[in-house]
Structures are given as C-alpha cells and as structure tokens.
Amino acid sequence: MELVDHLRDERNKAQFDVEAMKVVWAGSPQELQLCDRMANLVANHPAFEKLKRPMLVRKELFKNSLRKAAYARKLVIDLGLSEEEAKWLRFYIDEPTYPDLHWGMFIPAIEGQGSEEQKEKWLPLSRNMQIIGCYAQTEMGHGSNVQGLETTATFDAQQDHFIIHSPTLTSTKWWPGGLGKVSTHAVVYARLIVNGEFHGVHGWYNYYSFSFFLYLEDHSPLPGITVGDVGLKFGNGAYNTMDNGLLRFHHVRIPRNQMLMRVSQVSREGKYMQCDDVPRQLIYGTMVSVRQTIVAMVSRTLSRAVCIATRYSALRRQHSSSSLVVPCFLMIDYQSQQSRLFPLLASAYAFKFVGEWLKWLYTDVKQRLEANDFSTLPEAHASTAGLKSLTTSATVDGIEECMKLCGGDGYLVSSGLPELFAVSVPACTYEGDNTVLMLQVARFVVKTVSEVGYKEPLGTSSYIRRLNTLLHNNCLVQTGEDWVKGDRIVEAFEARAARMAVTCTQHLAKFQDPEQGFSELSADLVEVAVAHCQLIVVSKFVEKLAQDIPGKGVKEALEVLCYVYALFLVHKHQGDFLVTGYLTPKQASLANRQLRILYSRLRPNAIALVDAFNHTDHYLSSVVGRYDGNVYPNLYQAAFNDPFNDSHVPDGYHQYIHPILNQTLAKL
Ligand SMILES: CC/C=C\C/C=C\C/C=C\C/C=C\CCC(=O)SCCNC(=O)CCNC(=O)[C@H](O)C(C)(C)COP(=O)(O)OP(=O)(O)OC[C@H]1O[C@@H](n2cnc3c(N)ncnc32)[C@H](O)[C@@H]1OP(=O)(O)O
Numbered sequence: 001m002e003l004v005d006h007l008r009d010e011r012n013k014a015q016f017d018v019e020a021m022k023v024v025w026a027g028s029p030q031e032l033q034l035c036d037r038m039a040n041l042v043a044n045h046p047a048f049e050k051l052k053r054p055m056l057v058r059k060e061l062f063k064n065s066l067r068k069a070a071y072a073r074k075l076v077i078d079l080g081l082s083e084e085e086a087k088w089l090r091f092y093i094d095e096p097t098y099p100d101l102h103w104g105m106f107i108p109a110i111e112g113q114g115s116e117e118q119k120e121k122w123l124p125l126s127r128n129m130q131i132i133g134c135y136a137q138t139e140m141g142h143g144s145n146v147q148g149l150e151t152t153a154t155f156d157a158q159q160d161h162f163i164i165h166s167p168t169l170t171s172t173k174w175w176p177g178g179l180g181k182v183s184t185h186a187v188v189y190a191r192l193i194v195n196g197e198f199h200g201v202h203g204w205y206n207y208y209s210f211s212f213f214l215y216l217e218d219h220s221p222l223p224g225i226t227v228g229d230v231g232l233k234f235g236n237g238a239y240n241t242m243d244n245g246l247l248r249f250h251h252v253r254i255p256r257n258q259m260l261m262r263v264s265q266v267s268r269e270g271k272y273m274q275c276d277d278v279p280r281q282l283i284y285g286t287m288v289s290v291r292q293t294i295v296a297m298v299s300r301t302l303s304r305a306v307c308i309a310t311r312y313s314a315l316r317r318q319h320s321s322s323s324l325v326v327p328c329f330l331m332i333d334y335q336s337q338q339s340r341l342f343p344l345l346a347s348a349y350a351f352k353f354v355g356e357w358l359k360w361l362y363t364d365v366k367q368r369l370e371a372n373d374f375s376t377l378p379e380a381h382a383s384t385a386g387l388k389s390l391t392t393s394a395t396v397d398g399i400e401e402c403m404k405l406c407g408g409d410g411y412l413v414s415s416g417l418p419e420l421f422a423v424s425v426p427a428c429t430y431e432g433d434n435t436v437l438m439l440q441v442a443r444f445v446v447k448t449v450s451e452v453g454y455k456e457p458l459g460t461s462s463y464i465r466r467l468n469t470l471l472h473n474n475c476l477v478q479t480g481e482d483w484v485k486g487d488r489i490v491e492a493f494e495a496r497a498a499r500m501a502v503t504c505t506q507h508l509a510k511f512q513d514p515e516q517g518f519s520e521l522s523a524d525l526v527e528v529a530v531a532h533c534q535l536i537v538v539s540k541f542v543e544k545l546a547q548d549i550p551g552k553g554v555k556e557a558l559e560v561l562c563y564v565y566a567l568f569l570v571h572k573h574q575g576d577f578l579v580t581g582y583l584t585p586k587q588a589s590l591a592n593r594q595l596r597i598l599y600s601r602l603r604p605n606a607i608a609l610v611d612a613f614n615h616t617d618h619y620l621s622s623v624v625g626r627y628d629g630n631v632y633p634n635l636y637q638a639a640f641n642d643p644f645n646d647s648h649v650p651d652g653y654h655q656y657i658h659p660i661l662n663q664t665l666a667k668l
C-alpha cells in the first residue's frame, strides 16, 4: 500500500537541501550516520517500545526500565559498540536510568578526582559494569550550598579507616540518581575530619569524595547504611524510571585509600596534604563536565518539541479571522502562531551550535587540566554553568509553549509533549539550580569588569576589553535591513551586556560588605548573567555562519534562523536595550518589524527545518508530530489504545453512578 505523505506540499516548499542541513545539524557526516544508526536500532526493536510507559505503575515502570537497560547492555556487548555508540543508544532509548549517572557522573568523578592508582583500580571495574556507581553529593538540607554539607568523614589512624557518618536528619544524602535501588558504589561528598580538626572549614575545599561498597553480595545494604528511594516524582512515566535515592550512614568504615586523592590526600600517619599545583575547585569538576553534556543534549530536547508543534501546525486548519465558519487557515500561517513557534525553532539551532562550541571549550579545558594547566577553568565554569541555565530554562518553557501551540491535543499524553515536559523540567534544578548558576556567572562577569586595567579579559569575556567603545557608542541602525548584519547584532548584545555589567558593578561598589551587596542585588545580577550568556549564544551562531557551509540554500536558511533568534531576544528584552541607552525606541521597533519579515522568510522552510533534525517517529513518540502527518486517524486510534477504553463500564460505575441515576443514594 502506498504511504500518503500529508506534509508533502510543505516539504516541496523547502528552499534548501534538507540532506545537507541534516549534516549541519548532526555536526558532521559521521555524526549523522552514527545517530541515524543508533536511532533506528532503537526504533526497530520491540524491546524499546515506550508508548505504554505512562500507563505503568511505578514498580512495573522501574522493572521495565531495568529490562531496557539490560537489553541495551547486551546490544553493546553483542554488537561491540564503542562508548560513543553506547551513549547514543542510551539517548535514543529515551528513558532516564541508572547508567546515565554511572557513565555520566560516577566514572567522570573518578577520572577527574582519582589518583593514577585509584583510576587504575576503579575505572576498569566501572567501565565493565562490574560495579555500578552514582554521585551522592546533595543532602536533604543542602543542595545548592555545597559548603553546607554535613556528612562527616573522620579519619581513624589506628585502623587506617575513614568513618562515614550522617550526624543529622538533614545530612541524609537525598536525590542521587541510581542510588535508591541499583548502585553498588557511590562517590560521596563529605566533610573531612583529621585529628579532630575540620579541614578547610572556611573554604569550599572541605568536601572530599569517597568511594565505598554500598551493598553486600546478597544485595542488602552494608551494616550501618540505610538506603531507599525518595518517592514518586512529577509526571506519569517521565523521571520515575530513575531510582533517585536517600542514604544515611551510621559510623560506616571504609579503607583510607577510598578517598579520591587527586586534589588532596590523607597519609597513613594522618597528615592532611593539599596538592599545591591543583586548585581546590577541581572537586567541582564533575559538575562542569555534566553541565557541558546537558547543553549538548538540550537542543535535541527542544528540537523534538518544536518538530511536533511545527508539523501539527502545518496540518491543522482553523477559521480565518474574517470568517469564523470556513476552516481555511493552517495554524502555522497565523502570525501569532509564527511569533511563538519560530523563535523556538531558531533557539533549537542556536543551542545546538553553542553546545558544539562548549564541547570544544570543555575538551580543551580537560586536556589542560590533565597537564595541570588550570588557567581556563574559571571561564569553563562560568560558560558551562550559564549556558546550562540559559538553555534548560528556555527549553522547558519552550516545551510548555509547544504544548499550548498544539491546542488541546498537545495536552494529550499521545502528543508526546506532557511526558517530555515532565522529564525535562528537573533539568532547571539538577546539576545546579538555574538561578544559583546564573549568580555564579554574574560573579565571574563582575570580577572581570572590576579587574579591567590590570587583567586582560579572555575568551567569552573579551568584549569587556572594548568597554569604552561599548559604553559610549550607540546603535547605528537606521533601517530594518540594517538589523540583519552579524557584526551589528553581536555589537548590540555586547553593548547591552557590558552596560548592564558596569552598572551593576558600580552599584555593588557602594556596599561596604560585598557579600551583602551581592545578595541585595542578586535579581539584577541574574539579568547581567542572562545578558552575558545570550551574547555567547548569539555570537557563536554568527561565528558558525562565517564558516564554509555546503549545500544549496543551507547557509541562507541558517542566516534567517540566526537573525530570528537574535531579534526575538532584542524584542523580548527591549527594556534592557532601551534602559541602557544603546537603542532608541525607533530602532527597537525596526527590529520588531524586521522580525516579522524574517518569519515570512522562514515560513516555507519550516517543515524542512524540522525534518533536518532527522528524528524518528519512535524518538518523537507523538501522534501529532508523525513524519507522514497522518494525524487524525492515529489520534482517534490512540484514544482506543488506552486501556481505560477497554470497557464501556468503568470500575465503580455500578457502585457510584447507578445510585445517582436511580436516586438510591441513601444506600451508599
Ligand atoms: C532538558 C534535559 C536535557 C538533557 C539532559 C541530559 C543529561 C542529564 C544527565 C544527568 C543529570 C542527572 C542528574 C544530575 C545530578 C546532580 O544534580 S549532581 C549535584 C549537582 N549539584 C550542584 O550542581 C550544586 C550547585 N552548587 C554549586 O555548584 C556550588 O555550591 C556553588 C558553585 C553554587 C557555590 O559554591 P561555593 O563553594 O559557595 O563557591 P563560591 O564561593 O561561590 O566560589 C568559590 C570559587 O570556586 C569557583 N567555582 C565554583 N564552582 C566551580 C566549578 N564547578 N568549577 C570551577 N570553579 C568553580 C567559583 O567561581 C569561585 O571562584 P573565585 O575565583 O571567584 O573564587
């Protein structure tokens, strides 16, 4: 039977080579081929079916996710997949499970913080999954405030042991993924006590990582350990496939050599030693690594929501504004729909490119750290923290908007959007609360501004070198067309970021106690950080356009997306641009007018731009976002796939409806 493509007319409108755009989106022909292979391996295997997930109760759901993880592991071994291939395989299985933390945090923590000897011992065991690990940092009472962690690790010189203890209820380890039911090991953050002395109580370096056996072979916890799951989380399915755990220690002994010893050591005699040439911030290194990964992944999450909303918008017809009776308008042709949808489409591309750049920055910093060069760590910290915060917040808001863009059907689980929202929303909290992370960026920016004159701003903050120009030269835009020039756009974002940073730095200088100033101005400081991070995203998109991009019409289509992203932000934050005096109201309104022109240029390419994400129907898991656009019969069928429709008479009907119909309520 011939398959009907309900989106064919839309696909025919494309003004660029979709296959070439797929390569740009994937990053390279090799990446495209790799992702395509892994996505189809998952899509074509019944073991990875996921549509029934939201109907399962927690215990079934969890067992189902363990089965999938075990099956994935078998595929990795049987097919001899590389670590990179295995990573994509897990990604397309699309279900948070313990291997995410094992591979994503436990192993990187050992790699980054273990001594050579420890790495030799623990890494082969971990990579072969002979042990399964998690990352136990957060406590019930302390999440953002890592300095406040209460778990103690007291050195016992007599027995050459550390004694790990949870002195209070609030010191209970709380949230670590994979901890609740599965992990055999954990990297635990604790306060170090040697010879009765807390080490580094004034600094941030008084937390050390320990690796320890959590379970005996019969899989009951070691004596002195209480472990469990933190309980049901938001959304059906969603993050409930993960055993986020709780953990308490009652004077649990572990050998001294299980303290991760790259940053500092405790000797057999009980002497505490800090490695001179290694900054203490390195114990936060795993977070830098994971924040980078989150940015690399988040564009795909947003692209998935946008793909669903764009395809449905290009199929569904509603009435025109002049006639409420004739259903003639495609939803995507409403200007208001475009103004909500197209900036999200542009954001997905923008986040992809900034994610590629961040990966480059992180790879560079990682190599430097291995060679004990820590000079770029502050920038890597600020960039990973800020971009993690910016992109996850925008993505989660974007998914919610996509749900609304699909009308009532977006709210159906079968649209794929509610579960995507539920599984993504904790990304604004985990790996650092987004506001807390933006305050870290603000610290970095304010420090850079304060040091102008005796320390050269580098990398993402190098615009601060041109402070004088940026503070005094206003925008030169005179026509709408003037707005679609890369260097002009970047300069506008630089001027806004620099002016906001300088104003805040001046306000901070008026406080006698800098910390009090920082606290009182924290809302403004978050806005400074947002401006700095948006500048990074815009400038990396513009830099991408300066590269050689093959394929008919590909570069032109990307230019439109870049300007949509940038001018949408100018419009959204026009208050910043106006208050700082960089723009006049006329220039701001020219930006908005140009944005409307750009939407009309983007419109014919909309479907092709989401096709270029190359998402399989399995990955999308959305009736309304199907590739063939055959929505309505499938939407109808999906309703009958719900077990709730197995019978016309639900449980409770005879008991609770009949008495009402028969007026026999007194018998209840
Ligand atoms: C949509 C979803 C899509 C995709 C998802 C994909 C993958 C998901 C995979 C995994 C995610 C799953 C689970 C998540 C796991 C976790 O959540 S683990 C726990 C994470 N916890 C946190 O992130 C805690 C946040 N808090 C902190 O990081 C710190 O406490 C703090 C930095 C906020 C503050 O710490 P302080 O000790 O008070 O620091 P400070 O005094 O402010 O700063 C001291 C100096 O240190 C520098 N610094 C801070 N952090 C780092 C760092 N990470 N690296 C390098 N340097 C750092 C800081 O800049 C200061 O420097 P100065 O030069 O100014 O002194």
Ligand SMILES: Cc1cc2nc3c(=O)[nH]c(=O)nc-3n(C[C@H](O)[C@H](O)[C@H](O)COP(=O)(O)OP(=O)(O)OC[C@H]3O[C@@H](n4cnc5c(N)ncnc54)[C@H](O)[C@@H]3O)c2cc1C
Binding pocket: 101, 135, 136, 137, 138, 141, 142, 143, 144, 145, 174, 175, 176, 177, 239, 244, 426, 429, 430, 431, 432, 433, 434, 435, 436, 439, 522
């Ligand atoms: C799904 C999920 C998975 C997780 N996985 C792990 C894991 O594997 N391992 C692990 O160790 N942890 C994990 N966590 C914990 C996570 O890292 C913390 O939840 C996170 O760091 C935030 O800490 P908190 O929950 O204590 O929030 P809080 O720090 O209590 O924040 C609550 C509110 O206070 C505000 N706030 C806090 N501090 C400040 C400040 N200094 N200035 C201004 N505002 C502030 C925040 O902006 C936020 O609005 C996970 C959490 C979730 C939800």
